[in-house]
Amino acid sequence: MIELDRSLFADPPARDDRFEIKQVWSEMHNMWDDEGKMLVEFMHRQMNEEVNGLEIAARNLTDFPDAPWELRLAIARQCWDESRHVNAFRRCFETRGGRVGEYPILNFEFRMITAIPTLIGRLAVQNRSFEAAGIQAIREALEHADRYDPDVAALLDAQLADEIQHVRYGNRWVEELIARDPRNAIDVVRGVSQANRAFPMIAGDAAIHLNLDDQIKREVGLIDPIPAQT
Amino acid sequence: MNVKQRADALGTFRFIEVYLMETAAYWTPITPEMEVKVMFGRHIWDFAQHADWLGKRTFELRQPEHYTRRPDDAYVRLLEQMKQAETVSERLTLLYDVVVPGLVRRYGRYLETTDRLLDGPSVLVIERIIPELRRQMGEAQNLRKELAVKTADTSDFRRAETAIDSVVGA
Amino acid sequence: MKTIGFIDLDGHRLRADPARDACFRVVQRDVDMHEYEEGSDLAARETVHRHMSNEITSLDIAAQCLIEFPDAPWELRMELARQCWDESRHVMVLHRRLIEMGGQKGEFPIATFEWNITCALDSIAARLATQNRTFEAGAMDVVKSLARAFHGGGDEETSAVLDGILADEIQHVRFANRWIKRLARDDRRVLLKMAMAIRFLAEVNEKLATRDGELNAVGKRLKDARDTVPAVNIEDRKLAEFSEEEIFEILRQAGFKSLVADDQLREGTP
Numbered sequence: 211m212i213e214l215d216r217s218l219f220a221d222p223p224a225r226d227d228r229f230e231i232k233q234v235w236s237e238m239h240n241m242w243d244d245e246g247k248m249l250v251e252f253m254h255r256q257m258n259e260e261v262n263g264l265e266i267a268a269r270n271l272t273d274f275p276d277a278p279w280e281l282r283l284a285i286a287r288q289c290w291d292e293s294r295h296v297n298a299f300r301r302c303f304e305t306r307g308g309r310v311g312e313y314p315i316l317n318f319e320f321r322m323i324t325a326i327p328t329l330i331g332r333l334a335v336q337n338r339s340f341e342a343a344g345i346q347a348i349r350e351a352l353e354h355a356d357r358y359d360p361d362v363a364a365l366l367d368a369q370l371a372d373e374i375q376h377v378r379y380g381n382r383w384v385e386e387l388i389a390r391d392p393r394n395a396i397d398v399v400r401g402v403s404q405a406n407r408a409f410p411m412i413a414g415d416a417a418i419h420l421n422l423d424d425q426i427k428r429e430v431g432l433i434d435p436i437p438a439q440t
Numbered sequence: 441m442n443v444k445q446r447a448d449a450l451g452t453f454r455f456i457e458v459y460l461m462e463t464a465a466y467w468t469p470i471t472p473e474m475e476v477k478v479m480f481g482r483h484i485w486d487f488a489q490h491a492d493w494l495g496k497r498t499f500e501l502r503q504p505e506h507y508t509r510r511p512d513d514a515y516v517r518l519l520e521q522m523k524q525a526e527t528v529s530e531r532l533t534l535l536y537d538v539v540v541p542g543l544v545r546r547y548g549r550y551l552e553t554t555d556r557l558l559d560g561p562s563v564l565v566i567e568r569i570i571p572e573l574r575r576q577m578g579e580a581q582n583l584r585k586e587l588a589v590k591t592a593d594t595s596d597f598r599r600a601e602t603a604i605d606s607v608v609g610a
Numbered sequence: 611m612k613t614i615g616f617i618d619l620d621g622h623r624l625r626a627d628p629a630r631d632a633c634f635r636v637v638q639r640d641v642d643m644h645e646y647e648e649g650s651d652l653a654a655r656e657t658v659h660r661h662m663s664n665e666i667t668s669l670d671i672a673a674q675c676l677i678e679f680p681d682a683p684w685e686l687r688m689e690l691a692r693q694c695w696d697e698s699r700h701v702m703v704l705h706r707r708l709i710e711m712g713g714q715k716g717e718f719p720i721a722t723f724e725w726n727i728t729c730a731l732d733s734i735a736a737r738l739a740t741q742n743r744t745f746e747a748g749a750m751d752v753v754k755s756l757a758r759a760f761h762g763g764g765d766e767e768t769s770a771v772l773d774g775i776l777a778d779e780i781q782h783v784r785f786a787n788r789w790i791k792r793l794a795r796d797d798r799r800v801l802l803k804m805a806m807a808i809r810f811l812a813e814v815n816e817k818l819a820t821r822d823g824e825l826n827a828v829g830k831r832l833k834d835a836r837d838t839v840p841a842v843n844i845e846d847r848k849l850a851e852f853s854e855e856e857i858f859e860i861l862r863q864a865g866f867k868s869l870v871a872d873d874q875l876r877e878g879t880p
Contacts, residue, residue: 290560290561291560291561294557294558294560297557298557298558301557363442364442364555364558365558367442367443368443368555368558368559369558370443370502371443371500371501371502372500374502375499375500429502437504438499438504438505438506438684439495439504439505439506439507439508461676461691462676462677462680464673465672465673465674465676465677465691465694466611466673466677468669468670468673468674468694469614469628469629469670469671469673469674469725470612470614470628470629471629472629472630472631472632473631474630474631474666474701474705474715477666477669477670477698477701478666478669478698478701478702479698480673480694480698481669481673481694481695481697481698481701482694482695482698482699484673484676484691484694484695485691485692485694485695487691488687488688488691488692492684492688495684506684523611524611524612526612
C-alpha cells in the first residue's frame with residue numbers, strides 16, 4: 211500500500227469493514243466505458259467525498275472551539291448539508307443497484323485538509339478551492355444530467371445550491387479573518403502552499419484545472435455579489 | 441421541484457408572510473378591541489420572523505437574500521380584499537379561518553412535493569412555521585370566544601381561496 | 611384603504627386618533643386626565659392604566675410605520691415588527707396587573723398624544739426620532755422612577771412589571787438610535803427632517819402643556835410641565851446608545867437630575 215507523506219497528510223478518518231480504502235487516484239476503479247456501472251461508481255465516490263466534507267467540517271468544529279460563533283454556526287450547518295448529501299447520493303446509487311462498499315474509496319481530502327493547522331488555512335483550501343472547483347464540476351455535470359437523467363439532475367441541482375453556500379461563507383470568513391488580523395493572510399498562503407504540494411501526490415497526472423465561470427463567481431461572492439432584496 | 445422552483449415557491453411564501461405582517465399591522469391602529477389589537481401585535485412578529493427565515497433560505501437557493509415573488513394575481517386580489525375587511529369579525533374570520541389555514545395547507549403541499557432530503561433546510565423552516573400558524577389560529581379562536589365575536593359569513597371568499605390551486609405566479 | 615386622517619390644532623396638522631374600545635374616553639390634554647395625588651390605590655391604578663394605554667399607542671405607532679413605510683430596509687421593519695410584539699406583551703401584562711389591582715380598562719380617561727404627533731410626520735427617520743428616541747427614551751426615565759416609587763411603596767409586583775418593560779424599551783430606543791445614524795449617514799437631509807420633527811413636537815407640546823396651578827379633571831393642582839421633568843435614567847440611556855454629549859444635554863435640560871446620582875447617593879458611593 212502506498213504510504214503518504216505524514217507532514218502533508220493527517221491520520222485517516224475511520225471507515226467500517228465494507229470499505230476498501232485506496233490512497234491515490236490511480237488505484238481507484240477509474241472506469242471510462244459505461245457498462246451501466248460508471249454512474250453507480252461515480253455516485254459511490256461522491257457519497258464518500260461528502261462523508262469527507264462532513265468529517266472535515268466536524269473536525270473544524272472540534273479543532274477550533276474559539277472560532278467566532280457565526281463561523282462555527284456556518285460550519286455546523288455545513289455538517290448537516292453534507293450529511294444530507296451522503297444520504298442523497300446513497301439513495302441514488304442504491305436505486306440503480308449499487309451497494310455501499312462496492313467500490314474503493316479515497317479519503318485524501320480529509321487527510322490533506324486536517325493536516326493544515328489553521329482554520330483559515332483549511333477554509334481557504336477546502337471551502338474556497340476544493341469546493342469551489344467542485345461546484346464548477348457539478349454545474350457542468352448538471353448540464354449533462356439535465357438532458358439524460360432527471361433524477362441525478364435533481365440531486366446535483368440541490369447539491370450545487372448547498373455547496374455554493376459553503377464556498378460563500380468560506381470566502382466571507384477568509385476575508386473577515388484577514389480584516390480582523392492581516393497576519394492571518396500568512397496562514398492562508400501556508401495552507402494553500404501545503405495543499406499544492408500534497409494534491410499532486412494523490413492525483414498524479416490526472417489532475418485537471420477548473421476555471422470558475424462568472425455566474426458561479428458572482429454567486430459565491432468573488433465578484434459583484436448579488437444584492438439583497440427588501 | 442428543482443432549486444429555482446423551490447426558490448420561487450419560498451419567495452412567494454415570503455411575499456405572503458410579509459403581506460400578512462403588513463395586514464396585521466394595518467389593522468392594528470384601526471381595530472378598536474384592545475385584545476384583538478394585542479393579538480395582531482404578537483402575530484406581526486410571527487409573520488416577520490417567518491418572512492426572515494424564508495428570505496434567508498432563498499439566498500441558499502441561488503437567489504438574492506430576501507428574494508420575494510408576487511403570487512398569482514387571483515391570490516393577491518384575495519389578500520387585498522381581506523385587508524379591506526371593515527369589522528373585527530370579518531378580519532378575524534378571513535385571516536384565521538381562511539387565509540392562515542389555507543397557507544398551512546399550501547405549506548403542507550410544499551412539504552409533500554419537495555424532496556425532504558435535498559431540500560431539508562426549507563423543510564425545517566416550514567416545519568417551524570406551520571405550528572406557529574396553527575397556534576395563531578387557536579389564539580384567534582379563543583379570543584373570539586372570549587370577546588363573543590361572531591364568525592362572519594365568508595363563504596364566497598373561502599370558495600375563491602380554495603379554488604386557487606397554486607399561489608406561485610407564472 | 612381605510613386611512614386615519616388628520617386634525618388641526620391651532621395651525622398644527624396632527625394625526626387623528628387611532629381606534630379604541632368604546633370603553634375608553636380619549637382626551638387631548640393632561641388637565642383632562644385623572645391624575646390623582648400620589649399614595650392612594652386609585653392613583654396607583656390610574657398610573658398602571660395610563661401606562662397600559664401608552665403601550666397600546668406605541669403598538670399602534672410601530673404598526674403604522676410598517677404600513678406607511680413599506681420600502682424601509684427589511685432589518686428596520688423587522689425591528690418595528692418585534693416592537694409590535696413587545697408592546698403587545700406590555701399591554702397584556704399591565705392589563706393583568708390592572709385587574710389584579712381591582713381596576714378595569716376604560717376606568718380612566720386616556721390620551722393618544724404620542725400617536726397624534728408621531729404619525730403626523732412623513733418620514734420614518736422623523737418618527738423614530740420622535741417616538742422611539744424622544745417619547746420612549748423619556749418613558750425610560752419615567753418608568754424607572756415609577757418602578758422605584760412602587761417598590762418604595764411596597765408594591766413589588768407593579769415594580770417588577772415596570773422593570774421588565776424597561777428592558778424592552780431600551781432595545782426600542784437603541785435600534786432607533788442605530789437606524790437614525792445609519793439613515794442620516796446615507797442621506798444628510800434626514801437630519802433636517804429630524805430637526806423639524808423635534809421642533810414640531812416642541813411647538814405642539816407648548817400648546818397642550820399644563821400651566822402652573824391648573825386644576826385637572828379630578829381637582830389635583832398641576833405644576834408647569836417644564837418643572838416636572840423626570841430624573842434622567844443615565845444607565846439605561848447609555849445602554850440605548852445615547853452618546854455622552856447627548857446624555858449631558860438631556861441632563862442639562864432636566865436640571866441635572868439623574869437616577870444614577872440617586873443610586874449612588876443611596877448606596878453611599880461618591
